[in-house]
Amino acid sequence: xxxxxxxxxxxxxxxxxxxxxxxxxxxxxxxxxxxxxxxxxxxxxxxxxxxxxxxxxxxxxxxxxxxxxxxxxxxxxxxxxxxxxxxxxxxxxxxxxxxxxxxxxxxxxxxxxxxxxxxxxxxxxxxxxxxxxxxxxxxxxxxxxxxxxxxxxxxxxxxxxxxxxxx
Amino acid sequence: xxxxxxxxxxxxxxxxxxxxxxxxxxxxxxxxxxxxxxxxxxxxxxxxxxxxxxxxxxxxxxxxxxxxxxxxxxxxxxxxxxxxxxxxxxxxxxxxxxxxxxxxxxxxxxxxxxxxxxxxxxxxxxxxxxxxxxxxxxxxxxxxxxxxxxxxxxxxxxxxxxxxxxxxxxxxxxxxxxxxxxxxxxxxxxxxxxxxxxxxxxxxxxxxxxxxxxxxxxxxxxxxxxxxxxxxxxxxxxxxxxxxxxxxxxxxxxxxxxxxxxxxxxxxxxxxxxxxxxxxxxxxxxxxxxxxxxxxxxxxxxxxxxxxxxxxxxxxxxxxxxxxxxxxxxxxxxxxxxxxxxxxxxxxxxxxxxxxxxxxxxxxxxxxxxxxxxxxxxxxxxxxxxxxxxxxxxxxxxxxxxxxxxxxxxxxxxxxxxxxxxxxxxxxxxxx
Numbered sequence: 198x199x200x201x202x203x204x205x206x207x208x209x210x211x212x213x214x215x216x217x218x219x220x221x222x223x224x225x226x227x228x229x230x231x232x233x234x235x236x237x238x239x240x241x242x243x244x245x246x247x248x249x250x251x252x253x254x255x256x257x258x259x260x261x262x263x264x265x266x267x268x269x270x271x272x273x274x275x276x277x278x279x280x281x282x283x284x285x286x287x288x289x290x291x292x293x294x295x296x297x298x299x300x301x302x303x304x305x306x307x308x309x310x311x312x313x314x315x316x317x318x319x320x321x322x323x324x325x326x327x328x329x330x331x332x333x334x335x336x337x338x339x340x341x342x343x344x345x346x347x348x349x350x351x352x353x354x355x356x357x358x359x360x361x362x363x364x
Numbered sequence: 365x366x367x368x369x370x371x372x373x374x375x376x377x378x379x380x381x382x383x384x385x386x387x388x389x390x391x392x393x394x395x396x397x398x399x400x401x402x403x404x405x406x407x408x409x410x411x412x413x414x415x416x417x418x419x420x421x422x423x424x425x426x427x428x429x430x431x432x433x434x435x436x437x438x439x440x441x442x443x444x445x446x447x448x449x450x451x452x453x454x455x456x457x458x459x460x461x462x463x464x465x466x467x468x469x470x471x472x473x474x475x476x477x478x479x480x481x482x483x484x485x486x487x488x489x490x491x492x493x494x495x496x497x498x499x500x501x502x503x504x505x506x507x508x509x510x511x512x513x514x515x516x517x518x519x520x521x522x523x524x525x526x527x528x529x530x531x532x533x534x535x536x537x538x539x540x541x542x543x544x545x546x547x548x549x550x551x552x553x554x555x556x557x558x559x560x561x562x563x564x565x566x567x568x569x570x571x572x573x574x575x576x577x578x579x580x581x582x583x584x585x586x587x588x589x590x591x592x593x594x595x596x597x598x599x600x601x602x603x604x605x606x607x608x609x610x611x612x613x614x615x616x617x618x619x620x621x622x623x624x625x626x627x628x629x630x631x632x633x634x635x636x637x638x639x640x641x642x643x644x645x646x647x648x649x650x651x652x653x654x655x656x657x658x659x660x661x662x663x664x665x666x667x668x669x670x671x672x673x674x675x676x677x678x679x680x681x682x683x684x685x686x687x688x689x690x691x692x693x694x695x696x697x698x699x700x701x702x703x704x705x706x707x708x709x710x711x712x713x714x715x716x717x718x719x720x721x722x723x724x725x726x727x728x729x730x731x732x733x734x735x736x737x738x739x740x741x742x743x744x745x746x747x748x749x750x751x752x753x754x755x756x757x758x759x760x761x762x763x764x765x766x767x768x769x770x771x772x773x774x775x776x777x778x779x780x781x782x783x784x785x786x787x788x789x790x791x792x793x794x795x796x
Contacts, residue, residue, distance in 0.1 A: 217436070256553070264503065284553060285519070285585060286503070293506050340390040341517055350509045358415065358512070 200260035204269035230272030253280030258287030295349030366613020394480030417514035433729035464694025467491035467662035474602025478609035491577035496591035528563035530627035543632035547643030657770035661743035665693025676767035682714035683773030
């Protein structure tokens with residue numbers, strides 16, 4: 198699935214003009230979330246609960262490098278993306294927005310909509326609670342865990358340089 | 365089991381003996397290169413550049429939106445200048461004599477150091493792989509992060525090795541070799557590329573860089589050449605940094621090894637919308653009339669590229685109804701092209717020579733295409749809307765093919781023009 202199927206091209210204006218129109222980062226997330234994955238399910242945004250995991254196909258998020266698709270997923274409350282494979286730029290964008298992404302060939306065959314799964318990024322495992330299946334992937338190094346747990350590069354950097362919370 | 369060049373550089377930058385494909389590794393960044401777009405208002409990290417790990421390892425190049433195309437760009441450039449001053453970044457390439465397209469600047473100033481890692485928020489950063497430098501485009505905020513912390517991360521990818529053999533036919537260049545690769549093998553997603561073999565060694569540094577730059581179009585991770593005497597002499601003359609190039613181990617593990625006889629390649633053209641499995645010899649393109657021709661960008665803005673364009677158009681006129689735009693890769697190249705009379709030759713033929721910028725290649729602020737227009741370009745990419753309207757058609761070719769097409773008003777084989785007018789010079793120029 199390419200990036201524009203996750204978040205439509207027509208929503209590019211949110212990023213392009215967002216700051217000029219006084220939209221904060223969180224405003225942009227909310228705005229982009231409205232049309233997230235509508236190509237798959239028009240009710241996706243209504244159905245998704247915070248922390249839900251999106252399971253993606255091969256090349257999930259491919260296309261020209263831009264952050265919109267990632268922000269739409271994050272804005273919709275998606276907690277992680279697990280996919281058969283992805284493009285490097287999409288993966289990098291996910292992580293620097295604090296959205297964990299795991300490439301796990303075979304995941305589509307092991308996880309069905311509605312399953313409860315547990316992902317251990319540091320340990321490199323995904324457990325399907327329903328079936329008991331355990332899938333393994335290359336663990337995240339601590340450097341990346343720090344970025345993801347901070348909520349993305351922006352927060353991570355800000356905490357590092359401005360220890361005093363709040364802007 | 366031995367290591368490929370990319371594996372060796374990543375292992376070294378991660379402080380480890382070896383790395384394996386599939387692993388995610390944290391690495392020290394040798395150079396973080398920021399560009400003008402790093403400071404546009406939509407990049408929400410800009411105000412967070414509070415300090416950098418080491419100002420000597422940060423470079424700022426203004427290239428995409430210079431001279432400022434509008435007020436928003438002007439504000440971004442202003443922020444960039446303030447950041448450069450505040451953080452004490454000496455390697456700052458603002459509008460003026462040492463400005464240029466970032467990958468040309470990275471090459472010409474020796475910022476691409478063999479055996480090290482370089483990141484930049486532009487897609488074509490793999491360009492610096494011509495200098496045995498593991499360089500890759502990353503997200504805008506990520507490049508800022510690398511500048512601030514001196515670190516980034518990569519997932520180690522498997523490698524495909526190309527062995528380049530033979531000598532190219534007259535008027536066939538690195539661009540044609542790339543288009544042959546993209547057409548034959550398609551994309552190289554999540555894969556590194558290594559170029560080796562006798563012709564790789566014979567290529568000029570500029571030609572190598574055309575090849576590595578274009579590897580962004582086949583989605584390669586890193587595209588690397590070995591560092592030979594040419595590379596080492598070039599970099600030594602430009603940096604006081606100590607460096608140690610890497611070479612692949614004889615028993616390195618490759619996903620595939622592909623041999624190319626470059627002598628079997630004709631001038632090639634990519635058809636509109638993608639280069640991936642979408643290229644063919646110019647003779648098979650058919651009759652395509654053009655509105656615009658372009659030579660420039662980080663891939664084809666070198667002095668050799670300008671010289672080839674000038675040689676093709678010398679004593680001829682750009683066809684009526686065709687705009688021929690030429691953009692040198694840097695202002696230093698512009699100046700040298702001026703000294704050698706290339707700018708005059710091009711301008712007399714009806715071409716226009718612009719200041720150094722990504723403008724026309726990226727459809728940003730000059731040379732944009734209208735719906736229904738056709739362009740043949742010696743630049744980097746041709747996806748829908750890249751150079752302007754999504755309803756324009758963009759063909760990619762070498763500088764020679766583009767210049768010849770500008771003269772004829774339709775896409776033609778450059779050997780038609782070069783041979784017919786001056787066969788003696790054409791023959792002598794066929795040596796590598």
